[in-house]
Amino acid sequence: MAGSTWGTIFRITTWGESHGKALGVVIDGCPAGLPLTEADIQPYLDRRKPGTSQITTQRKEDDQVEILSGTFEGLTTGAPISLMVRNTSQISRDYSDIAGCYRPGHADYTFDQKYGFRDYRGGGRSSGRETIGRVAAGAIACKILGKLGVQVCAYTRSLGPIQADMAHFDREAILHTTTAMPDCQADEAARAYLEETKKAADSVGGVMECMVEGLPAGIGDPVFEKLDANLAKAILSIGAVKAVEIGDGCAVSTRLGSQNNDAFRILPAGQQTARVSKATNHAGGILGGISDGDRILVRAHVKPTPSIYQPQDTVNREGQEITIQIKGRHDPVIVPRAVVVLESMTALTVLDAMLLNMSARMDSLERFYL
């Protein structure tokens, strides 16, 4: 139970560390009969790839995915799908600067305390490269969801003080801007800000959001397996995320009930969506832990990259206070590359809830088996 598995029916297990031979994921419980090739997965991995711009690290990572099992004649068979990405560009540099000390904001100290030692090369298992497996599995979850009419879309909402203007929302921009913002103007401002910060040997945080559209009402379970509870866990399991909001999130705590309740209404006949709808969506599409048919909205607050080029006070394994200056290549911001991780974790969580939901009612069982 060391923590590398996610999901109950659509269940993924990721493996691999920053400087190991490879990283990957095993997906067990993928429904049989889904058309699947590497071409379905690679574009998602490419979205988390660094080296594509000034604001992401200059490392060259090929990250070509290989399907090792679970498909036959282009279809999933119901057997576990094993996906692997070989590590090709992990330079075997000298890690003596960090091997014996604890970088502020990183998991160096906590891993040492838990396991007695750690793989200090590039952060080992706590590296962002661990998310390769999540994204590869997320690509498959997104494909299945797409076939069921459910769309998942994540993007950068803000970087430091620069916010995307949602009035300018442009879905295409997410994939084309270097910041993964859905607003080209904000992207430009954000890039300028990041350039500045980089020059100051510093890093910035930001906010990312994810929308789920087309999800039917009734998904999620009461009490501990609420859809929003699982989304919160999914999202906080992404390194560097320090807060999660559902719908209007933090804002609800200073509202009155009369302001915050979403009135139900009936959509005029002839529309494609569910007949019952809501006049507003403060709830973010979830009531009592169960989807209400409206758009799901989640928000993740991401801390600034802890690796900065300024000298920092810290301690070493021998218990001495020291000053370190971190070398290597680091993104001045985590958000743009994490957006596809957020999209993946959201898709994995929503899909699993949909699969679990299929046996919630006696009439569903009877329809299936009789």
Place this chain on the structure above:
Amino acid sequence: MAGSTWGTIFRITTWGESHGKALGVVIDGCPAGLPLTEADIQPYLDRRKPGTSQITTQRKEDDQVEILSGTFEGLTTGAPISLMVRNTSQISRDYSDIAGCYRPGHADYTFDQKYGFRDYRGGGRSSGRETIGRVAAGAIACKILGKLGVQVCAYTRSLGPIQADMAHFDREAILHTTTAMPDCQADEAARAYLEETKKAADSVGGVMECMVEGLPAGIGDPVFEKLDANLAKAILSIGAVKAVEIGDGCAVSTRLGSQNNDAFRILPAGQQTARVSKATNHAGGILGGISDGDRILVRAHVKPTPSIYQPQDTVNREGQEITIQIKGRHDPVIVPRAVVVLESMTALTVLDAMLLNMSARMDSLERFYL
């Protein structure tokens, strides 16, 4: 997997609905040899009891807990502990006003969509009374944690615009103020504000926080079972919570790395705590999903009680738009009674992580078995 179970080793399963015969919880995996009687649990249940003041509902709920199994001669035996609270004051009023319609902000619509119908008496399973089982189990988790030197303490941070001043932090006040605020002055202001809101037939939201002190470093697992990820799920599984923050939470997204990193330092010899410490605690005691030995801090944003006495627009099961006016007794604010639920969910999560941590290292195994 309908969602009523929490935890891997210390595993609880809650049951019961607002107007059923009883509510309760089964705790499986409680270590043997813990002294336990009803007197350990009742005070926690009393903290979530309504009717103690003007600002909570005037219902009389006795909520006396009974231990049905799992102890012998005052000690836990390792067998499941079954705890039950009989429902005694659920008035069998006329529910025809809500049986056929969907109250805004409640789970009426989503339960109907998921299950085909619902137990509409007092919210059924989605009622706040479901938390009785969580709190009863949480009391036991807190007792075990106490024996291991770990203290969990939750309180109200703000109600609507009124914030507790942490400079006045007074742990005793939490149990004695009607708002569960750790600041008597803020409590007074908050009570005035709530009285006003109540007169306006409205309700308010608020913020609650929980601190964990004395937790050793090394608790929590990487990747998907991060301690903060599990805390986020635990907390968002509490009805009405719409956002969770760890440590400085949302604030990190507008910070620079140089501001947000917590420098490690060495505590002078002779102190009781771990020798390695941090100069600041923006991280809230968790790095890479694993506790760092510092104080854990989590924050939950709670929406206003959705039941308000004003007329509201909604729809009925027949698909007609209607106006409803909700009767019955309702708290104008959820937070003060939810504080002990937050404390309970935090304790359950932290304890389970501590139990899982015991087998993380070969040297621990060898010490245990050789």
Place this chain on the structure above:
Amino acid sequence: MAGSTWGTIFRITTWGESHGKALGVVIDGCPAGLPLTEADIQPYLDRRKPGTSQITTQRKEDDQVEILSGTFEGLTTGAPISLMVRNTSQISRDYSDIAGCYRPGHADYTFDQKYGFRDYRGGGRSSGRETIGRVAAGAIACKILGKLGVQVCAYTRSLGPIQADMAHFDREAILHTTTAMPDCQADEAARAYLEETKKAADSVGGVMECMVEGLPAGIGDPVFEKLDANLAKAILSIGAVKAVEIGDGCAVSTRLGSQNNDAFRILPAGQQTARVSKATNHAGGILGGISDGDRILVRAHVKPTPSIYQPQDTVNREGQEITIQIKGRHDPVIVPRAVVVLESMTALTVLDAMLLNMSARMDSLERFYL
């Protein structure tokens, strides 16, 4: 994870010990919309009740079940179903004879070793009374299976040397013979044999079988979650069972492949069952861990009741060799009362596998959600 939970989707958690206040079970994940009252469950509990004949213990146990939650207007709601049986006739006798010593064949020694002490009254958690929760939950599983066209039927195959003749198979006899044999002649012989053994202050073992009919092909999962693997665990989790066979079981190990393979054939049109069938059923209805549409057959070998009235050599907690003579009321055979436990565990296992199977194929998902 102390072991009191069974199932993934239809998940039960039992609680209670021999001499506690009550015993019970919480069923989470029961599909909504099933008609359910105590009258569906009580007949199953009555089948495991002692005191109905010479060959079972003379204790009077009322064992009246009470539904505490999870139904509304006679239907399951999807919320956890809590079932309880109060202990009414557990005589508070003097246990000083066994409190400090280890009865041969019982779990006294192993519980003491694991937990440091034990509830020695009537066996505590290791008592056969623990199965009350299993049987109460099994009754619900059987009712659901019945609605899906699946019948589960367990019976006593042999007691000591006396075997039921399957050529005389009479389903009604199972419920009416005191041995739960499906053969009245064998029942008579078995009763005589048991009477004899009882006089000799001894006890006997036996064999019980369970058939599942009407189960569609395709149920069960490959590798570790094979249907037969889960059945084996389910059955060996019943106290006193020491061996499990699927289909022809042990007999296959001395067969040739040409004798053991079941030829497939086509059933003539017009028949109700699946078109593909097998000429023989050595496999017991399971191939590769997945049901083949044929009758499932499992067999459990049960040891003689370890409590006998003869003096026995053993040791006490102080590490001294002693001789004990066990007092109290004990069945000279476990099998007749365990038959309904076997039926329950089989039903629980098969139902859970059917629920899990619903999401195995993309076309099922598309049919469900589009």
Place this chain on the structure above:
Amino acid sequence: MAGSTWGTIFRITTWGESHGKALGVVIDGCPAGLPLTEADIQPYLDRRKPGTSQITTQRKEDDQVEILSGTFEGLTTGAPISLMVRNTSQISRDYSDIAGCYRPGHADYTFDQKYGFRDYRGGGRSSGRETIGRVAAGAIACKILGKLGVQVCAYTRSLGPIQADMAHFDREAILHTTTAMPDCQADEAARAYLEETKKAADSVGGVMECMVEGLPAGIGDPVFEKLDANLAKAILSIGAVKAVEIGDGCAVSTRLGSQNNDAFRILPAGQQTARVSKATNHAGGILGGISDGDRILVRAHVKPTPSIYQPQDTVNREGQEITIQIKGRHDPVIVPRAVVVLESMTALTVLDAMLLNMSARMDSLERFYL
């Protein structure tokens, strides 16, 4: 939850099918600090390798294992261990003979019924090659158990009518005889018998046993997670196993209690083993689902290889009755190669139970954390 995961704390997920690119396993929850290289694992894989004698298939399978993650400087780090074996000799032969028809005794029909189609090359996921992942993980479990003083040893007990004589038990012989029997004379007789059967184009079944020595008392959990229940599931999850016995197994059903109970006794001082012991071990080292400190003994009955060279009656996917003659290379008996799989599954199950046991008592927690 498609079934490829085993274990709660020491949790493995296998992947790969007979003719895929590779097969492997991810082990999550392996304690940190275990010395581990491929050399620890390869000998176990070599034991399940075919082509070493007349009685196993003549395929050449290299089956070289590669550690892809989870170790650093020769030690496990606590991160998931990913192990892979590339498929190198899976000849791409013409499968048109079996693609459209259902081989008797195989999972062809049931996979088609479950998933709608199947990977028919060499049995796909239901192939015995799936056990590569189990054995690779089992090697690690055995290494850890060895460090805790626990030895696991499996062997062939009988092939068809030929039984190993346990009076001649020779542990070395297991690894050196082609039948994996611990008795060289029986091995010779068995080989002659197999040669004969092979000439008759037939196959034979057999029995294998596994002993666990050095396991402390107290391992396993009551009720559903009994050690023997989990062993039964582990063993019945091995393809072709149709029955499992614990200790004296089936024999207990015709015994008297006075014959079957194992008397406790005190071992004379000075001996290394636990002071309390048993005069006999009919129970096979498990009482009430918990280990009693004595030797664990389990037995598995294996059916004859279903692939035989004789013509067999069956049906095809079009629903026609046909006769098939299976081509290719097949072992006339499964047992000798399955022995190491039995050993692996036993080790995985026992180790997981030991890890879970560490948090069973308050005094253990206090010793660990205070």
